[in-house]
Structures are given as C-alpha cells and as structure tokens.
Amino acid sequence: MPKIAKQLSDRAVAALKAEGRHAVGGVAGLHLRVSAGHRGWVLRVKVGDARKDIGLGAYPVVSLAEARERAWKIHESIREGHAPVAPRRQQRQALLAQAATEKTFRWCTEEFLKAKSSEWKNAKHRQQWENTLETYAMPALADLAVSVIDLPHVLACLEPIWSSKNETASRLRGRIESVLDWAAVRKYRTGENPARWKGHLDKVLAAPSKIQKVEHHRALAVDDMPSFMTALQSRVGIAARALEFVILTAARSGEVRGAIWTEIDFKNAIWTVPAERMKAGVEHRVPLSDAALHLLKSLPRIAGTELLFPGTKDQPLSDMTMTAVMRRMNIDAVPHGFRSTFRDWAGEKTNFPREVAEQALAHTLESKVEAAYRRGDALEKRRQMMQEWAKFIAHTA
Template identity: 50%
Template structure:
C-alpha cells in the first residue's frame, strides 16, 4: 500500500505511477485515484448503510488544496445528516432547471406570436404585434430574461408614450402582459405579472379612456342615408356598386370585398359568408332584399373571375377602395359607419326585435343563457328587417318609369 500523500508537490503527484486509490492526509475520506495516466480526486464516506464515492474532479484541473476544501465541505454536510452526493445532484438539477427556464423577452414574444398567429384573422395582425413590440418594448426589455422583468421596467416602456400615443401604448401593455403570462405558464417566470392593468398599473398610469376617449366610426345620420344612397347611384365603377351593396346588407367592408359568386344563392336570396371571413369566425347567412338581388343581377359574371366586385386586376377590391371613394365625394363618413346608421335606423324608426337586428349585424347575443339554447339564426325575421332597411335606403332613388297602359 503506498504511503499517505501529505504535502506532495504537483510534480510528485504527476509522477505517481501506482494504480489504485491513495489516501490524502489532512482530510478523512479524501483519496487520489490513479488509473494509468489519469488521476482524479474521490471523497469516500458512509451514509446510512451505504458506502458512497463522490468524485471531486480530475488532477491537475483540480489541485490538492481545492480537493481538500471540497472534501471538508462534504464532511460538514455529512456531519449534518445530509448526503453530500445527493446534495450535489440536487444542486446541479436546480441549476439545470434554472438554465432551462431562462428566456429573453424578445424570444418569448416571438414564440408567443408563432403559437397564436394561426388563430388570428390576418397576417396584418401578426405584423402589428411584431412591429409594436420591436419599436417600443424590445429596446428596453427585449434583452432581459422574462424572470427578471419587473414593474419599473414595464413602466419604462409605457410611460414615454402613454399620454402621447395612448391607444398604441394601451395595446402594447396588453401584448406585454400576454407574453409574460405565456412565459409564466411555460415555467420561464414566477410571480405576478408586472404588466397587468387591473389592481396594478391602473393605480399608476392614467385611465387611457380619459386620456383618449374612444372615437366611434364616422357615420351618415339616419335622415341623410337615402340622399347618400341616391348620390352613390350617380357614381360609376365597381367600388360605388360594392359600397351600395354594403349599405343594403349592413355588412363589413372585408366581407363585401372578398365576396365570391359561390357564396351567393340568387334563387334563395341568401348570401352565405364563410366562417374564415367573419369577425366571429362563424358562418353567417345574409338575407338579400329585392334591391340587393337586383344589384347582384346587374353585376357581370366574367369567366375566370370569382369575386362579385373585382378590382381591375381581377382580384378583390383593396381595403382602401371604399374609404377613398367616400373621401373623394365628401360623403362625410367611413364605410363601417353604415352599420351604425343601420343600427340607429332599426332602433329609432322600427319595431323589429332587437335580437334580429343584432344578428343582421352578425353580433353575438348578449344573454349567454339564451344564446346557448338558440340554434336558429332568425333568417326569416332578418329578411323582413333587411327588406325594410333597403326600402328606406332607396327611398330617394329615381324610380323606373312605368309603362303606359
């Protein structure tokens, strides 16, 4: 058995050629294991009824002094009733988990967008997410680990634009909150969300609704609608025709611009908008008034063109087609405002059931219990609403001359 190693120099240890474990003086249980040309430190101890070997590193990467220090630390754990090897494994696992949890905010934001963009209605929505976060959030917190982001850092993002770009800042806050909530669910952070509004940021930042009150879409007053429709009749072009159809159906701009002939049943007088083109992501049947059907029958059906109101390039009209038309002719409103005009007309000038009117606008029923039991879409009642609405809209339009008897 080789003699005990006491204070051998590095040179003497490296020259040791006898294979086996050599006890190291100064610390009970510390050995230098020699196998061929390799040397490593081992701490041997008994925990309960089990003999344990705890590696402390290879020589010369770990020197004698370091090996003794590590062995003494292990002895203290053992004296406290703790298994040093198990304690080290627990520590390493905790470090591994901590590393696995780490994620920068900009990486978390991109991961969140990738997971959710397939459920969003348009590519534009995902682009807006990336743009606002890249412009306002990433310069301040993009490089930070999501675990380390606190309220002060969120405020550094929001405060500079909260009063000057209130709507953008409010949306940005919500997006940061969603990203941090996502990171929490996936185990990348713990604790309360520093971007949450209720019971948190609402006590620090001014109410965005008071800073920038919601601006409703400019709408044509109910009394002026017939004259507006009459003016549209004098305008040529597909955009004017499509805008008249939008008024007659109280539909959204995108629904009309994307309309294709396969969605229309002229015989039944119904236009079925597929779920993927509806805001609520639910198929919607639109009853067509006699005026709407007459308008569609005047639209040319061109081979190889699917859209009912095609652009010059044979695709759908651009998203600015209606707005540009209304600005050019100073109609004093926006396309979406005609839905408000329809709602005002129905509430102020008719006795049609409120639910039927809301369904004409493809709105959900407020009463969730009633909505859960209702399976129909009130098509017949809505047909009556839309026919009355069309009759009012065209009431100032020139009437075709009657033939003499």
C-alpha cells in the same frame, strides 16, 4: 469506505511537492495529486463494488478546507443513495439547466406567435402583434430573461405612450401580458404577471376610459341616405357597386370585399359569410333584399376569380377603395359609418326590436343571459327589416 488518513494542516499540504497521490485526511479518500508540477484534489470513493476517482478542482484555487467540504458533501450524497457527481460537472449541469430555462422576451415572443397565430384570422393580425411589440416593448425587454421582468420593466414600455397613445398602449399591455403568461406556463418564469391590469397596473396607471378619446366612425345622417344612394347609383365602377352592397346589407366592408359567388344562394336570397371572415368568428347569414339581389345579378362574372367585387389582378378591393369613392363624392363619412346610419334608422324610424337590428349587424351580445336565450338568427325577421331598409334608402320623394 477508505480509511481516513492523518489530517494534514494547510502548511503541510502546501509543502507537498513529490509526484503521486498524498492522503490529506479529514475526509476518507481525499488526496492531493501531484503530476508534472500540477496539483489538484482527487476524492476516491466506492460505489457498490466499483471504485471511482472524482476531481474536486486545482490546488490552491480550491483550498484544503473547501476540498474537504466538497468531499464531505459527496460522501453524504452517496450515503443517501445518489450517484456521485464531480463539482465541476455538477456546475456545468446547473449552467445547462439554467440556459434551458433562461429565455429572453424576444425568444418567448417569437415562440408565442408561432404557437398562437393559427388562431388568428389572417396574417395581418400577427403583423399587428409583431409591430406593436417590436416598436414599444423590444427596446426595453428584448434581451431580458423573462424570469427577471418585473413592474419597472413593463412601465418603461407603457408610461411613455399611456396618455398620448392609450389605445395602442392598452393593446401593448395585453400583448406583453400574454407573452409572459405563455412563458410562465412553459416554466420560463414564476410569480405574478407584472403586466396584469386588475389589482396591479390599475393602481399606477390612469384608467383607459378616463383618457381615451372615443372616435366614432363618421356617418351620414339617416335622412340624407336616399339622395346619397341616388348619387351613388349613378357612378360607375366596381368600387361603387361594392359600397352600394355594403349599404344594402349593413355588412362590414371587409366581409363584402372578400365575398365570393359560392356564398350567394340566389334561390333563397341568402348570403352566407363564413366564420373566418366575421369579426366574431361565427358564420353569419345575411338575408338579401330585392335591391341587393338585383345588384348582384347585374354584376359581371369575371373569368379567373370567384370574387363578387374583384380589384386589380383579381385580388380583393383594398381598404381604401370604397373610401375613395366617398371622397370623390365629397361625402364626409366612411363606409363603416353606414352601419351606424342603419342602426339609427332601425331605432328611430321603425318598430323592429333592438335585438333584430343587432343581429343584422352581427354584433356579439354583451349580456350572457340574452345570448343564452338567443336560439336562432331571426333570419326572416331580418329579411323583412332589410327589405324596408332598401325601400327607405331608395325613396326619392
């Protein structure tokens, strides 16, 4: 270690004007270097067999006391076996490290969507996430580092719509929570998630169950089904046939609109809906009644498309196509409501077990115990049920 020179005072250091290096004492190797009128601190240290000069900043911006303190810390670091780093370089490294972890909420949202969107069924799902976050979260959170986002920031997004648009607000809360959870796993933030519900937001926001208005899909009464089917079957057009198939199979309209011919097994009278088109993400077999098979066999096979019910330009029918059929018939209901009508019929007018009706609707069982004991899909029991349903809605007496 270099010898420690005589310790100069602040006044003595201020008086140093001659060019060259001037030892100032107090810490071994500390010098004030004067060159072309510029004065700056330099610490000469020995690391192994090599000598090295480390700049400690300009004088008097960095005072004598501060230069000695910085020099002392570097010597201490060397004694502990660490390679010496100039304070300015150390500061730059710290800033770079901080920049690598200081990510904004917008950046994290974009990266989260890239990482997770492959799990979602279609591009529409990602679009819903983007739209909700862009409309309600980004105005308050977009440019904030995720590391600083806390309860007040989350509430600024949620409170304005919590009562008036609670379903949207609830989805927004969950989506903000997911983005912040992703950011925490990636080490961009630490601590509890301020968008979590249980034990946190549930203490400051009203429970959704207390303020949400439950809006059921408008459905036709069970006893009105036979006359409605007669009227529906008299209408021409692919949309009317698609709606008829929705009713005969108790399927969701999206499952029917995307159905293709290779999913139909005419020999065994089964329609197999692939997992990616099912709400629960599980493949679903639908037993086809005689009426459903007859309808399918009557459909034209249109060149250039595999769709059972193609829309314009051989694309699937739109969401509103079947609804439009019902409006033209002056029916105050929606296509999805026929699933409710089917469930009412099964419960009120048949002796089929509840679980068979639930399987026909491809509902996910809430009871984990019941789900664990469900070994098959009750296909043949459901086939009998769908045959009885077809007979009931065809009855015109």
